[in-house]
Amino acid sequence: MDINVEYLAKLARVELSEEEKRRFSGELGKILDHFKELQELDTENVVPMAGGTELTNVFRKDEAKERFPELNNAATKAFPDTKDGLLKVPKVL
């Protein structure tokens, strides 16, 4: 099966080199061929499994908690670019 790696790379916001595009296109085609075996199975009435375990709802009071006073500092230290202590990003338009 042929897949349009260039289009997928655009959707995923990943830059690929020409060599990577060629290589992935062949490899992913082979992997997708392997997946065809799933079509043998009749799954019409099977419920899809989304998670690993039985989950229960977690309720708590809607109260703000100051959980990590130290966290702000550590998080802002990781910013690649800042202005006046705020996160600086390139312009959108």
Add this chain to the structure above:
Amino acid sequence: MTIKGFHEGLVDKKFSAVEAIGGFYRTIHAKDKDIHAFLSLNKDSALQTAKVIDARIAKGEKLGILAGIPLAIKDNILISGEPATAASRILEKYSAAYDATVISKLREEGAIFLGKTNLDEFAMGSSTENSAYGPTKNPHDIIRVPGGSSGGSAAAVAADMALGALGSDTGGSIRQPAAFCGVVGLKPTYGAVSRYGLIAMASSLDQIGPFAKTVEDTEILFKAIVGKDELDATSHHTDYTNGRNKIKNLRVGIPKEYFAEGLDSEVGDEVQKVIAALKSAGIKFKSISLPHTRYALSVYYIIMPAEVSTNLARYDGIRYGERQSADNLFELYKKNKGVGFGAETKRRVILGTFVLSAGYYDAYYTKAQKVRTLISNDFDKVFGEVDMVIAPTTPTLPFKLGEKTKDPLQMYLSDIYTIPANLAGLPGVSIPVKGRDGKLPVGFQLIGKKWREADILSMGRFYESLD
């Protein structure tokens, strides 16, 4: 040395924590040039903690079993203020902002973190060859891989550079390297251990678990990290020791699909020896079938990349990591990931984007989720008749570096026996087959019922106790 032995030596004052930790760093400096299990070391804070432990001993305080125990931590688990690269270039300069819950829990016990260990980038791989910082080598034969993705953690324990370690297991990333390195590795039930502070790969499959030399030590570490955490909504309360079953009452299933074509004969023979030894010690076995096993690899390689492509969207260079220069935001996102991600990461992001894209979602992603249900149902059915399943951990012996890097599908097949437990959310432990001195290690796997780590660990301890 074991965790238990170290603890006894410490409280009997045969050595001090500072001396012992210094000794571990000397071993690391001597051996790790060849093995490359560690990506970073935190000697200062480790020795600081060791001093505190020694002071507590001097005061006559009663120490918990993990106090002063040197551990190695996979570099996708956060330790506040320490690097957490996930073996990716994109996080090369990142410093963790907080402790993962497993780290806070071990810290409370007084455990010592020697350093962070190598892995396949973002835990994607079966050999640690996908690390941006170079591969780890198998301590039993350094021309061979240690397995992956938690290869650094497994190798650190195998080479006596730590007494225990933490890893993460999404499709076998604890059990497979444990088997290749000849140590014990446990993947707990999905939800048994908090994933808060674990760099996410595939969130419906990821689980943190311990490595150690013996099953007993593995259980000591597991006990310290298990439990519900309000910071991980998928974590679950479990009193896993509740109602410990009598070992002779536990029935073990032998699934024919795990001993079929594709299994290396040496590995198969060794696992049969384990079965024979347990049988003659009075354990009851039963032949069973898990008919959808052969589809597990396809299901996994649809669901996992789908989740990977979503989880890794966050590495856009906006809030952390190194930022490339670009004219606009779209170019910036593209460039950051293009430069920061390695080949396997890109491959999985592209594959995941494909299976989730319009027109293919139902045919691939929904279909895989449905077959995941069938695989899980297979286990539910057999767990009516048996308490656990025994299988090889890996289809082959540890392979050579470079042997499988050219063909992704061949590499993916190394996880064929470990993936089903992740898909079904079940606990699995890999235990070294005994009597392999001087030969490459072989691991066998016990897969248990949900929340029944106690059963598989008891059986593992029983096997270790046999002559």
